[in-house]
Amino acid sequence: MNILNIEELRVLKVNEADNDYHISAETASPPSYCPHCGCVANLQGYGGKEQLFMDTPSHGKRVGIHLHRKRYRCKECARTFLEPLKFMDESRSMTSRLVGYIEKHSLKRTFTSLSEEIGLDEKTIRNVFKDYSRQLEKHINFATPKWLGIDEAHLLHSYRCVICNVKERTIVEILKNRNKPTVIDYLKQLPNKNNVEIVCMDMWATYRDSAKLVLPHAKIVIDKFHVVKGANIALEKIRKAIRLTLTDAQRKTLMHDRFTLLRRKSKLKPFQLLKLESWTLNFPELGLAHGLKEEFFDIFDTSKDRYEALNRYQEWKGQMPPSMKPYFAELNTSMKNWEQEIFNYFDLPSKRATNAYTETLNGLIKIMNRNGRGYSFDVLRTKVLFTEGVHKVKRLNYKRTDIDRGFFPEMIAEPILVYEPEINLGASLSTLIQNMLADRKAPVSTRLSE
Secondary structure, three states: OOOOOOEEEEEEEEOOOEEEEEEEEEEOOOOOOOOOOOOHHHHEEEEEEEEEEEEEEOEEEEEEEEEEEEEEEEOOOOOOEEOOOEEEEOOEEEHHHHHHHHHHHHHOOOHHHHHHHHOOHHHHHHHHHHHHHHHEEEHHOOOOEEEEEEEEEEEEOEEEEEEOOOOOOOEEEOOOOOOHHHHHHHHHHHHHHOOOEEEOOOOHHHHHHHHHHOOOOOEEEEEEHHHHHHHHHHHHHHHHHHOOOOOOOHHHHHOHHHHHHHHOHHHHOOOHHHHOOOOHHHHHHHHHHHHHHHHHHHHHHHHHOOHHHHHHHHHHOOOOOOHHHHHHHHHHHHHHHHHHHHHHHHHHOOOOOOOHHHHHHHHHHHHHHHHHHOOOOOHHHHHHHOOOOOEEEEOOOOEHHHHHHOOHHOOOOOEEEEEEEEEEEEEEEHHHHHHHHHOOOOOOOOOOOO
């Protein structure tokens, strides 16, 4: 019985060990022509050798194929050659299907776990992954978002620019850095740049300058998440200042209650409201700062348009007590320097222009990097962008539509079908998190048992 299920091979013997299958095999039929001169049926045997090729795991065990490979000599051209093996990747000493297995699983699993499961060196797994990532780069193209988000993530000790599809909540690119030349080069190569309507970003001048240069038609909107968190930063400054005046016991309590202070009051549970009330009553300045924070958030949550939001902000700023101004100075400076882009948020038809979901990317990358024992940036980028099953795709479909029948309405009785192409919208971060956190167990040893 052909346990390998490879038609070109004849199985001679199977030895089973604790963790491995050792399968002796030979080719099922000799070659019919010389690969050098093309001469047909004029070949003679010329010795041979045994080679070890690794195959996909079977029944939870690693598989090694000990192939008795024959050598032939062509009588016409006098040249020799080994039996051709179309089903093998000879450069890596493994079957072609094992290469496909590694390509598929290396995106979701660590190189170490695959190395242990298959019985190959981890470096070989990395090389297969590297070649596969180049193929993916060529064949997978993400659609240019109408609402393009520019954010950043701190990966491998550096800030990386993250490009998002804001409406679809997907990641479409991770750049090596957030420098202006890098961002400009990326935006310039975007297909259908004129389709970009909105560019959502944080308050980083490089992003604004790059968008204005390459996408002058698009409206720049500062991500609400990055605006309102400035109020939380101000509240944190006051909390830390008050901590210095407390006893050790009070200091520890306030440290643990910081999330109660930062969370929106409307989302607090009854016992958290009691904690908040005790702190704000005992420390009036903290209560005052918390109230200012809540009012600032309300401007962005409930204002109906730019005019109302701007008036409410000016009123909020004008009524701020002098003792609070130093703590909120950074926020007010940002509001002044980025006023146009910040209040563009209120001109949007739907108040959903935020890249806040990309904040989880930092945590995800840390887990992936820890499990992978130190991935490079290129590996992490490929695993985020190209893992199978995480792409949000608009599937192929047909759309029914009427056409102008002109003077001959009777000639076309039914609406026609218009073909709509498949569109890849990028890597869904929520799906990526679900898939990436599962790490499968594998055998301990990385070598075939002797």
